[in-house]
Amino acid sequence: MNQPSIYIHKLIDNLTRSTVNFALYRQPWTDMPILVLQESGNTQIIDSLTDLNGQRGFLLAPFRRTEQHPIVLIRPTHVEHDWEAISETLTRLVQDRTDLIPTQTELPFSKTASFITQKASDKEWENYRQAFERFIAPLQQKQFQKLVLSRRTFLELPDGFSPLTSFINACNNYPRMMISLCHTPETGTWLGSTPEIILSGHGTQWHTVSLAGTMPMQGDIIPTDWSDKNIREQAFVSDYIRRTIKQFGNKITEKGPYPARAGQLVHLKTDFNFILKDASQVGNILYELHPTPAVCGLPKNETYEFINENEGYDRRYYAGIIGWLDPEEDTSLYVNLRCMNIEGKRSTLYAGGGILSSSTLESEWEETRQKLNTMLSIL
Numbered sequence: 001m002n003q004p005s006i007y008i009h010k011l012i013d014n015l016t017r018s019t020v021n022f023a024l025y026r027q028p029w030t031d032m033p034i035l036v037l038q039e040s041g042n043t044q045i046i047d048s049l050t051d052l053n054g055q056r057g058f059l060l061a062p063f064r065r066t067e068q069h070p071i072v073l074i075r076p077t078h079v080e081h082d083w084e085a086i087s088e089t090l091t092r093l094v095q096d097r098t099d100l101i102p103t104q105t106e107l108p109f110s111k112t113a114s115f116i117t118q119k120a121s122d123k124e125w126e127n128y129r130q131a132f133e134r135f136i137a138p139l140q141q142k143q144f145q146k147l148v149l150s151r152r153t154f155l156e157l158p159d160g161f162s163p164l165t166s167f168i169n170a171c172n173n174y175p176r177m178m179i180s181l182c183h184t185p186e187t188g189t190w191l192g193s194t195p196e197i198i199l200s201g202h203g204t205q206w207h208t209v210s211l212a213g214t215m216p217m218q219g220d221i222i223p224t225d226w227s228d229k230n231i232r233e234q235a236f237v238s239d240y241i242r243r244t245i246k247q248f249g250n251k252i253t254e255k256g257p258y259p260a261r262a263g264q265l266v267h268l269k270t271d272f273n274f275i276l277k278d279a280s281q282v283g284n285i286l287y288e289l290h291p292t293p294a295v296c297g298l299p300k301n302e303t304y305e306f307i308n309e310n311e312g313y314d315r316r317y318y319a320g321i322i323g324w325l326d327p328e329e330d331t332s333l334y335v336n337l338r339c340m341n342i343e344g345k346r347s348t349l350y351a352g353g354g355i356l357s358s359s360t361l362e363s364e365w366e367e368t369r370q371k372l373n374t375m376l377s378i379l
C-alpha cells in the first residue's frame with residue numbers, strides 16, 4: 001500500500017488521541033484505504049443488534065454489551081476512498097481544529113517490537129491455566145459441545161508509537177484480511193487484522209463464513225493434515241450458521257470446508273451464499289449470528305453466559321463485530337479478531353481458540369500465542 005504524506009500520517013495518529021470518531025479500513029485483496037469520518041457530535045449508541053435494522057454507518061459492537069462498552073455506530077459525515085481524497089478531507093477538517101494539526105514534521109517512528117516490552121508474565125499463563133480447567137470440565141461432562149477460551153496480553157508501546165504505521169504494516173503483510181484502525185471516545189482505539197466475515201452483501205445477495213480450526217503455515221505450504229478436533233470444531237460452526245441463515249435466507253449455497261490462509265496461520269473455512277428474504281432485517285440476522293461458535297460455543301446461550309462468568313476478564317470489542325453497514329449499497333461486517341486496544345502507552349492484545357473435550361492446555365496456549373503474533377509482528 002502506498003503511504004499518505006507525513007503531515008497526514010501524523011494527523012491520523014493525532015486523531016487517535018482526539019474526540020473525533022473515525023474508522024480507517026482496508027478490505028481484503030484491495031489496496032485502497034477507506035476513511036469513515038464523523039466530524040462532530042456523538043456516535044449513535046445502539047441498544048441491541050436488532051436495532052441495526054435500516055441503519056447505515058461504521059459499526060463497532062462488543063462481544064458483550066455493557067454500559068462501559070456499548071454498541072457504537074459511527075454516523076459518517078464523510079466516506080473517502082484512497083489517500084488523496086482522505087488527505088483533502090482531513091486537511092479541511094483541521095482548518096477549524098488547530099489542536100489536531102501536527103506540530104512535528106519528521107518521519108513517524110517505526111520502532112519495532114524489540115523496542116516494546118511485553119509483560120507476558122507467569123500470571124498470564126496461570127490465569128489461562130486456571131480458566132482452561134474451568135472450561136474443560138463442562139466439556140468433559142458433555143454439558144457443552146464447544147467453548148472458545150481467550151486471553152489477553154499487555155504491551156508497553158514506545159514513545160512516538162504510530163498507530164498508522166502499524167495499520168500500513170498490517171495492510172502490507174496481510175492481503176487476505178480486513179485491516180482496521182477505529183477510534184471513538186466510547187470505544188477507545190482498536191487496531192485489527194481479521195480473517196472472518198460475519199455478514200457481507202447488499203440488496204438480496206448475502207454471504208457469511210464458518211471459520212474455525214487452526215494450524216500454522218508450513219513455510220510457504222498450506223497444511224492439509226487436519227486433525228479430527230479441527231474438523232469437528234469447524235463443523236460445529238458450520239451447523240450453527242446453516243441453521244441460522246435458513247431462518248432468514250433462501251437459495252443457500254455452500255462451499256467448503258477448505259483451508260484458508262490468515263497470515264502465518266491457516267483455518268478451515270466454509271462459504272455460505274444466500275438470498276436474504278428481507279434486507280431491512282439485517283439487524284435480526286446479526287443478532288442471531290453473533291456470537292457464532294467460532295468465538296463463543298455450543299449451545300450458544302449457555303456457553304455465552306458461561307464465558308462471561310468464567311473467562312476472568314471482559315473481552316470488550318474483541319470477538320465483537322466491526323465494519324461497514326449499509327444494507328442498501330454494500331455491507332462488510334467482520335468478527336473483530338487478531339486485534340488490539342491502544343490506550344496511551346499501553347496496549348492490550350487478544351486471542352482465543354475453540355476448546356473441545358479432547359483439547360490440551362499446552363496446544364491451546366500455543367495456538368493463542370500464534371494468533372497474538374498476527375498483531376505483534378506488525379508493531
Ligand SMILES: C=C(O[C@@H]1C=C(C(=O)O)C=C[C@H]1O)C(=O)O
Pocket residue numbers: 148150196211212213214267294295337338350351352353354355371
Ligand atoms: C478466536 C479466534 O479465532 C477464531 C477461532 C479459531 C479456532 O478456534 O481455531 C479460528 C478462527 C477464528 O474463528 C481468535 O483469533 O482470537
